[in-house]
Amino acid sequence: MGRACLGGVGLAAVLVASLSAAQGPARPAAQAGAAPMPRVVEKDGRWALMVDGAPYLMLGMQVNNSSAWPAMLPQVWPAVDRLHANTVEMPVYWEQLEPVQGKFDFSVVDALLAGAREHKVHLVLLWFGTWKNGAMHYTPEWVKRNPVKYPRVTGQDRVAENGAVVHGAPGDTMSPFATATMEADKAAFSALMRHLKTADPRHTVLMIQVENEINAYGSRRDYSPEATKLFEGQVPAEFAAAMKVNPGTWTEAFGAEAENTFQTWSIARYVEQVAKAGKAEYGIPLYLNHSLEDPLRAPREGRLAWPEMTDHVLDIWKATAPSLDLIAPDIYMSQYAQYEKVLDVYARAGDKSNGGNAMFVPESGNAAPYPRYFFAALGGHGTIGWSPFGLDLTGYANAPLGAPSVDNNLIDLFALNYEIVGPMQREIARLNFEGKLQAVCEDPTTRTPQTMVFGPWTASVSYGLRQFGGNFPGATPPAPNPNPTGRALVAQLGPDEFLVTGASSRVDFRPTDATGGKRRAWVRVEEGSYVDGKWKFRRIWNGDQTDYGLNFTTAPQVLRVTLMAY
Numbered sequence: 001m002g003r004a005c006l007g008g009v010g011l012a013a014v015l016v017a018s019l020s021a022a023q024g025p026a027r028p029a030a031q032a033g034a035a036p037m038p039r040v041v042e043k044d045g046r047w048a049l050m051v052d053g054a055p056y057l058m059l060g061m062q063v064n065n066s067s068a069w070p071a072m073l074p075q076v077w078p079a080v081d082r083l084h085a086n087t088v089e090m091p092v093y094w095e096q097l098e099p100v101q102g103k104f105d106f107s108v109v110d111a112l113l114a115g116a117r118e119h120k121v122h123l124v125l126l127w128f129g130t131w132k133n134g135a136m137h138y139t140p141e142w143v144k145r146n147p148v149k150y151p152r153v154t155g156q157d158r159v160a161e162n163g164a165v166v167h168g169a170p171g172d173t174m175s176p177f178a179t180a181t182m183e184a185d186k187a188a189f190s191a192l193m194r195h196l197k198t199a200d201p202r203h204t205v206l207m208i209q210v211e212n213e214i215n216a217y218g219s220r221r222d223y224s225p226e227a228t229k230l231f232e233g234q235v236p237a238e239f240a241a242a243m244k245v246n247p248g249t250w251t252e253a254f255g256a257e258a259e260n261t262f263q264t265w266s267i268a269r270y271v272e273q274v275a276k277a278g279k280a281e282y283g284i285p286l287y288l289n290h291s292l293e294d295p296l297r298a299p300r301e302g303r304l305a306w307p308e309m310t311d312h313v314l315d316i317w318k319a320t321a322p323s324l325d326l327i328a329p330d331i332y333m334s335q336y337a338q339y340e341k342v343l344d345v346y347a348r349a350g351d352k353s354n355g356g357n358a359m360f361v362p363e364s365g366n367a368a369p370y371p372r373y374f375f376a377a378l379g380g381h382g383t384i385g386w387s388p389f390g391l392d393l394t395g396y397a398n399a400p401l402g403a404p405s406v407d408n409n410l411i412d413l414f415a416l417n418y419e420i421v422g423p424m425q426r427e428i429a430r431l432n433f434e435g436k437l438q439a440v441c442e443d444p445t446t447r448t449p450q451t452m453v454f455g456p457w458t459a460s461v462s463y464g465l466r467q468f469g470g471n472f473p474g475a476t477p478p479a480p481n482p483n484p485t486g487r488a489l490v491a492q493l494g495p496d497e498f499l500v501t502g503a504s505s506r507v508d509f510r511p512t513d514a515t516g517g518k519r520r521a522w523v524r525v526e527e528g529s530y531v532d533g534k535w536k537f538r539r540i541w542n543g544d545q546t547d548y549g550l551n552f553t554t555a556p557q558v559l560r561v562t563l564m565a566y
């Protein structure tokens with residue numbers, strides 16, 4: 001989605017709409033009056049996160065798992081500020097929130113709210129409840145210590161060499177069939193949502209992630225007697241219908257995927273009850289994050305050793321957990337082909353009830369190849385937000401998933417994206433929602449310029465060129481940058497008028513229909529920036545700065561370009 005070109009829009013309309021949209025990431029905390037609830041909306045196959053009544057783009061950052069404690073925040077906020085993020089994803093730990101059953105401690109949540117308001121950013125809270133990376137490590141002590149009431153999954157029985165049956169051992173993850181655990185999680189999550197309803201009337205918190213990368217590491221499914229009895233029974237009719245399979249047992253209906261499907265459905269059913277109860281308290285958008293396996297690896301059917309929550313279970317979640325507004329991929333794949341494929345799979349045009357899914361990347365690797373993928377998620381897939389993981393300055397680095405160390409230099413590589421887009425974030429979010437924006441990032445495996453078609457005009461993007469020269473015989477042909485860092489974004493403001501920006505790339509335009517032999521002329525190329533929704537002129541680019549195309553370096557530069565064909 002997001003690549004379709006719509007008809008032109010007048011600049012006046014752009015400015016009027018821009019002015020009406022609230023600027024900046026967060027309003028002053030003291031501002032009076034009720035703010036509209038954030039919402040995830042769909043229109044014409046595209047999605048937006050509405051904040052204060054207008055599309056909002058989350059320029060995100062997720063902190064390390066143990067960085068949301070008040071003692072760590074002095075090492076978090078400077079990184080947020082340096083990154084120019086407008087939204088920070090912070091965990092809320094069940095073990096901290098409810099140390100004694102029924103007694104809630106909101107001091108950590110309140111510290112996050114206060115800090116976010118002070119730093120004028122929004123929050124996305126991550127509910128580390130029953131599941132965190134498939135494990136049960138964030139459950140409170142009173143859950144961990146009572147396995148009879150709050151059982152773990154039971155592993156599969158196996159036959160030892162001497163023929164004796166060795167009964168399945170308890171796993172490191174909770175059984176999704178335990179009503180007591182589900183009720184306890186539901187109660188805690190509901191308490192959190194009730195608290196936010198009163199503590200956050202201005203919606204510093206925009207969305208909540210329910211659980212974290214759920215799965216059942218180490219076991220295909222729960223092999224407890226209750227679970228096995230259910231597994232040997234019939235697939236619930238409603239679920240079979242939603243999945244378009246014939247009624248029957250799980251094995252009859254799903255064949256090699258039966259155990260994965262059964263376990264995923266069981267967890268989704270559990271999570272739906274937690275999410276639904278929370279939403280009844282406070283109707284903020286909720287989402288789920290998926291860990292991923294390589295989306296280009298085949299064949300996949302029946303191969304997974306346990307029900308990893310990756311794209312092949314998207315439809316199970318869509319059918320079973322309607323209280324979730326979207327399902328989001330955590331992308332730790334630095335190769336272009338894989339990253340793009342994941343984006344393709346999760347950005348699903350259309351209404352949620354028809355399987356549609358808004359694009360949101362809550363976690364992306366924080367190593368050097370990743371910053372450019374912000375542009376891929378935005379322009380190619382209409383994302384409502386994007387967030388590198390673990391960019392705080394608490395001294396932890398999650399290599400090899402991310403960079404080997406985190407410091408200001410690393411933060412600066414990512415900050416460039418938000419420096420470019422931040423001042424015009426509301427314009428960008430709106431143009432994106434309206435389908436007028438496209439963007440690309442560098443694919444180091446090809447030298448062919450990437451193209452974006454906007455009706456009569458086609459933008460082309462090349463990488464690895466010197467700024468001077470290139471339009472004459474014998475000039476240096478495009479080649480990949482030494483490191484793949486290139487990116488470019490083009491948005492249509494009028495029939496012949498475009499907003500253009502990028503980094504480490506060259507953008508040019510040509511008439512889409514070249515049959516008449518027409519060529520492109522720059523009528524005017526203005527450099528400037530959006531300030532409070534208004535375009536502020538800085539200078540005109542001409543001569544060397546336009547003769548060979550529009551060259552972007554690592555300086556945050558934004559152009560407004562008017563073209564003519566001759």
Ligand code: DGJ
Nearest residue numbers: 065133212213330398401
């Ligand atoms: C994905 C998880 O969702 C994160 O919480 C974190 O554990 C990363 N993996 C690894 O650092």
